[in-house]
Amino acid sequence: MWARGPPEPRRRCWLRALRRRLPVLGWLPRYSPGWLQLDLIAGVTVGLTVVPQALAYAEVAGLPPQYGLYSSFVGCFVYCFLGTAKDVTLGPTAIMSLLVSSYAFHDPAYAVLLTFLAGCIQLAMGLLHLGFLLDFISCPVIKGFTSAASITISFNQVKNILGLHGIPRQFFLQVYEMLRRIGETRPGDAILGLACLATLAGLRAMKSRLPPAARTEPLATRASYLIVWTCATARNALVVLFAGLVAYCFQLRGSQPLTLTGSIPRGLPPCRLPPFSKAVPNGTVPFGTMVEDMGVGLAVVPLMGLVETVAIAKAFASQNDYRIDPNQELLAMGFANVLGSFFSSYPVTGSFGRTAVNAQTGVCTPAGGLVTGALVLLSLAYLTSLFYYIPKAALAAVIISAVVPMFDAGIFRTLWRVKRLDLVPLCVTFLFCFWEVQYGIVAGVLVSGVLLLYSIARPPLKVSGQGTLLVQPGSSLHFPAIEHLRDVICSRALSAPSPCSIILDCHRISSIDYTVVAGLAELLQELRKHGISLAFCGLQVRGGHAQPQPSRHRAGPACQGKGLHRWAQPSPHQGEPSGRPSQQGHRSHLPCKARMRPPLGSTFSSRRWRLQHPSPAAGRGAGAKAAAPAQAHAALGCPESSEPLAEGNPPALGSPAAVSLPSGPGSPSLAGCGPGRIPTFPQLGGGR
Structure with a gap:
């Protein structure tokens, strides 16, 4: 009989593979009460940010407000177990909401199915180690897309600040209709929206200029610093809360000059399979037709989600001195979207703003996402009746405040200095995104690919x-x-x-x-x-x-x-x-x-x-070092001088x-x- 080898090496390899696929096993045995305290603070802070943003981003996606909350808790739970970056938080974002509005046609059934299919594609990419495909989306394309998205999303929310209804979705038609109907502006919405914008901008500037308080400072100084920092960090929640109180006061008086969010279904979303068909008055839309309708969105949505998440994870990993596994990030994103589709979520990705808040509050592990997800669930269970009084103008101000910093005006000057040819995919993506977002991304990737192929076909x-x-x-x-x-x-x-x-x-x-x-x-x-x-x-x-x-x-x-x-x-x-x-x-x-x-x-x-x-013997002897160049040429079989060759007469x-x-x-x-x-x-x- 053959002697069996020791099982210890196999067990060790199995445990190593398990730790690689479940990063939580790497930090959970070392978890300490100090980490728990910091993770609780970070989770609560991010939760106060994500709830108003989720309600606002659902408006960008063209979906009912509750779908923003449905999309905000599954990713937090999944990433805690599968993510490799301690700072990243998954959830609805402005970019992904804009893409969903383009490919889901303002229909929740299409949005949930898109989430499921995008998650399956991301899972397949992670299992097949296809993360290198993200490298084909160049930085100029991403910058052009995000800069154009910041403008289109902001203009899309101006109608809510002005209190206008019936504005079309296409960018140029939006601008035309808003200018034509500027006289129909509702004063209450406009005043409240502008006040919320000014407050958010002031709190953001205050936080960026706030000097850190040293431990040697008096207790009163440190307490005041903590209060100001908390108000500036949770500014979205404070603004929405203040606007809701104003709307509630008007409601008690019997007059309502503000446009409200309206009723939101109370309770947690049901756990069910994604809709693989859709009932319509004339019959049923089959699965194949729904996939055909989404078209190129099945490639754009998962790729852009992965690009955004991996870029954010790499940036904060470099800032905080740790490493991430890009392929594991693909798996985490895929699982988050696949499981989220069972709870009526639309596609999620990493949020730069909430990740920055998470890092600044000193989060130690991805366990902070558990606290954030729990707050979202509590909001769905007990606070949805209060969301009725949130004015749409306040949510629009939250969105505009979040997307305006995405516009990078300096990238044009930088590319002009570094490589002017990179301005071509940047400008193509930027301009086409005003027509349709999907056309802008596809056109930018195609132009970048053509430039790459040209550099291969015409090397210097x-x-x-x-x-x-x-x-x-x-x-x-x-x-x-x-x-x-x-x-x-x-x-x-x-x-x-x-x-x-x-x-x-x-x-x-x-x-x-x-x-x-x-x-x-x-x-x-x-x-x-x-x-x-x-x-x-x-x-x-x-x-x-x-x-x-x-x-x-x-x-x-x-x-x-x-x-x-x-x-x-x-x-x-x-x-x-x-x-x-x-x-x-x-x-x-x-x-x-x-x-x-x-x-x-x-x-x-x-x-x-x-x-x-x-010959090996050539040049040997005492006078070898003093050999003339002519002798060296003769030894090589060359004439002493370089005579030109006669044309048509090769030697x-x-x-x-x-x-x-x-x-x-x-x-x-x-x-x-x-x-x-x-x-x-x-x-x-x-x-x-």
Whole structure:
């Protein structure tokens, strides 16, 4: 019988995998009463912020107010067990609410189904480790989207501050209708909304300028600091509470000049499956039709949710000196949305504002989310009757105050200084989002992709030299770039007054594909017809920089090269090789025409090249160090001077032509140069 191995290593691996999938197991054994106190304070503070924001963001999403609260507690509970960032809080946000309004058509059934499908996509991405797909949404696209969203969301709430009804959803129609109906403004809503905006702006400015109180300060000073800081942090809740009291007072007097939120169903949402069909007066909308109606939203919503959450988590992890696991964040987001869809939630993501509040209150673990979620549940159970008196103008002021800082005016100036081409996807996304949000995101991603593909198809090429052309690609070569490389080399080489030699500097080429290898083979044959030689310099062999290796000698002066790592290099006993560029700027010479056997086949690695090499005994003796450059050239099989080649008359293979390297600090050295041989696929990093 086979002896069974010890089970301890297997158990250890299983526990390690479990801790990786359940991060709560990493910090729960070390939980302390001090952490509990700070988590309670942070959870209550964030809860006072999320309740009014949830009611307001439901308005942005085009859903009844209770759906904002339904979306605010499941994510808090799930992230406590699966999240890797202690500061992040999940819930409804302005960006996600705007996307839901575009793809859910103001219908709760579509919104809940979108939550379920988006969560499934996020779960699949996390399990398949597809987090790298988020990297294809560039920073200019995100900045253009968030800046445009801040404007569109703000204008969408102006109608509530003015007390106007029946305003269309499209941005340009909104602006037109509000300007046309400005005379219908309700004074009560306008005065209250502007007062709430001014109060929120003042409290925000007060908090940013509030100096921290030291422990050595008197008790009264520290108490006053705590009061001011609490009021500034919970400013949304205070403003909504004050506005609700004003509306309630008007209601008691029998007159109501304000537009109120209205009644909200009391109690917790029922736990049930997401709606996979929708009943309509004429029949039923099947699942396939609902998915078709949401269209590209099934890709935009999960991706934008992940981008927002991972970006926030990385920012606060860097600020507070801890690390996150992006793939685990994908799983946490996916589980939060899938489970949230069973409680009538619309898609949630990380909130930057609430995460900042969480971090500033000193949260220690994700357990603070449990307190926040509990407060939301208490609000649904006992406070929904009080939400009736909250004016819509106050909620609009909360939204505008939250989204205005999202507009980044400095990004335009920054991109103008750094790279002006990045302004193209930024402006395309920014402008298209005013038409429709989904068009703006898709257009921005497409433009960014086109610019990325263009940079691959047209890599930077530096061509220098006169008698000898030195071609230096600035990046790796892929199949879209080979035609451009051939055109540049052929146009420069064939336009020269006499046939020249070409050196392809491969120092910066770390990857190559088969199409490029085939194109280089065709280029070599085309250049040979015109008597032009081609050499490769600085090749990287299987990911490492190739080093010169000595050639093995057979009987006779010629040796057989086994690959591009057999470099043309004089014997070390011949003194300083003439192929190295001198510091005085003299021109140096490198033999770049090789003896070639007839090809053994179409495979590049099967070809054998014969390179004329000096005898091992050449240059030995007491006077070897004083050998003249002419002797070194003779040992290399090159003529003493570099004679131009006659057009249409290539030299014989037995008489290699001398090639002059361009002088200067940017010229490559002789080490790492191989003449007249196409690199094989793995030698240039292919297949990686």
